[in-house]
Each structure stands twice: as C-alpha cells, then as structure tokens.
C-alpha cells in the first residue's frame with residue numbers, strides 16, 4: 001500500500017489508461033478522484049470509500065477549480081495529480097488539417113494540463129509537497145507522418161512539465177512526464193488514417209514497432225504512474241519517463 005492516505009486526482013479517468021490507474025491507486029490505499037467527460041464506466045468504484053468521481057470538461061476553468069476545491073474539502077489534502085486525459089489525431093496530411101482541428105488537439109492535450117497543474121500548484125504549495133505526472137507520448141521522439149498536431153501538443157506537455165518542475169522545486173513539488181508507447185486502448189485505433197483497417201494497423205504497424213514485442217497494456221502505464229506518485233520518487237523531478245517497450249530507442 002505505497003499510496004496509503006494520499007489523495008490523487010486522475011484526469012481522463014474513464015479512458016483505458018485512466019481507469020487502470022484509478023483501480024491501481026485505490027488498491028494502493030489512495031483516495032482517488034476520477035474526472036472525465038463521462039464517468040459511467042467508473043460506477044464499479046462507487047462503493048470504494050476513498051473514491052469520488054467528477055464529471056466535467058477539463059477545458060473549463062471553473063470546472064477545474066471545482067474539482068480541486070471539492071477534493072480538498074472532502075479529503076483535506078491533494079498529494080498527487082495524474083493527467084491521463086487526451087485526444088488522438090487521425091493521421092492526416094497537414095494540407096487537410098483545419099485550424100479548428102489543430103486548436104482542439106492543442107486545447108485538450110495541453111490547455112487542460114495548464115489548467116489542472118495551475119490548480120494543483122495552488123494546493124500543493126500550501127502543503128509544501130505534491131507530485132504531478134503528465135502523460136505525453138512516445139511520438140514526441142518517434143513521430144509518425146500525419147500526426148503533426150498531436151505530436152506538437154505532446155511536445156508542449158513535455159516542455160511545460162520540465163519548466164514547471166524547476167519552478168515548483170523550491171516547494172517540494174515534483175513534476176514528471178510519462179511517455180507511453182503504443183497501448184491497447186480505444187485511442188490507438190484513432191491514430192489510423194481514415195479508411196485504414198484499424199485491427200490490421202494495430203498489429204502490423206504499432207505492435208511491430210515495439211522492441212519488447214507487444215502493445216503496452218493500460219496496467220503497464222498505471223504501474224509507472226503509481227511509482228511516480230509515490231515516495232519512492234521523492235528526488236525525481238523534471239524527468240521524462242519512457243514506458244514504451246523500447247519504442248523510443
């Protein structure tokens with residue numbers, strides 16, 4: 001139970017990786033607040049005394065404020081933030097990417113991180129401790145054609161997290177980035193170009209790109225999130241943690 005009595009906010013909690021993280025963090029003794037646009041799939045955690053769900057759009061400033069306030073009021077501290085929300089980009093030539101599509105990807109993948117980290121910093125500074133894990137993507141070091149906007153948004157997450165790590169270090173707040181490799185969740189199929197056979201591209205393109213020979217499971221990512229939120233990483237900050245079966249090599 002390496003997270004006993006810690007209170008952790010997980011965004012994208014209804015997603016493949018987010019839900020696996022919620023389950024594991026609860027198992028490890030944490031209080032967990034799971035936030036997502038839709039929280040129906042989190043019903044199975046409703047009976048856990050340390051679980052709270054929050055349905056809302058993390059691009060809304062007031063919603064983000066409310067989540068942190070409600071968490072603090074219920075549990076009395078905010079020790080961790082795991083930002084696991086995100087959207088994919090269907091592989092598209094830059095000529096065909098509209099400004100609205102580009103902005104949406106940057107907003108969901110980066111503005112949400114800004115808003116939640118700003119709020120986390122407010123509470124964690126009061127406590128002079130806390131841990132933030134922002135999920136990026138292996139594509140920042142190994143891009144694929146047609147994913148230019150997605151890759152840019154994840155590159156921004158990495159740069160932002162390093163800058164924030166330095167800024168918040170005097171307050172004993174750790175900020176790290178976790179870059180997953182291709183993972184077996186709904187999102188993976190959404191990276192394929194329109195008209196491409198999703199199952200085939202998962203197997204032929206994504207799985208074959210992983211040196212360790214298989215797609216990542218959501219649980220593989222959850223284990224590393226747990227580690228980065230625990231006291232085992234008190235001296236780890238500003239780091240970029242690759243959980244990708246060797247894909248980034």
Ligand SMILES: NC(=O)c1ccc[n+]([C@@H]2O[C@H](COP(=O)([O-])OP(=O)(O)OC[C@H]3O[C@@H](n4cnc5c(N)ncnc54)[C@H](O)[C@@H]3O)[C@@H](O)[C@H]2O)c1
Nearest residue numbers: 012014015016017036037057058085086137182183185187
């Ligand atoms: N699956 C992969 O292969 C892969 C690879 C590298 C990085 N990633 C990254 O890992 C993270 C988790 O991915 P996943 O595979 O679990 O994806 P997923 O699609 O299963 O989950 C993403 C979740 O984010 C939520 N979300 C999106 N916009 C939101 C908003 N505005 N407010 C609140 N919630 C919102 C969605 O509702 C969804 O439940 C993402 O940041 C993704 O970019 C995924």
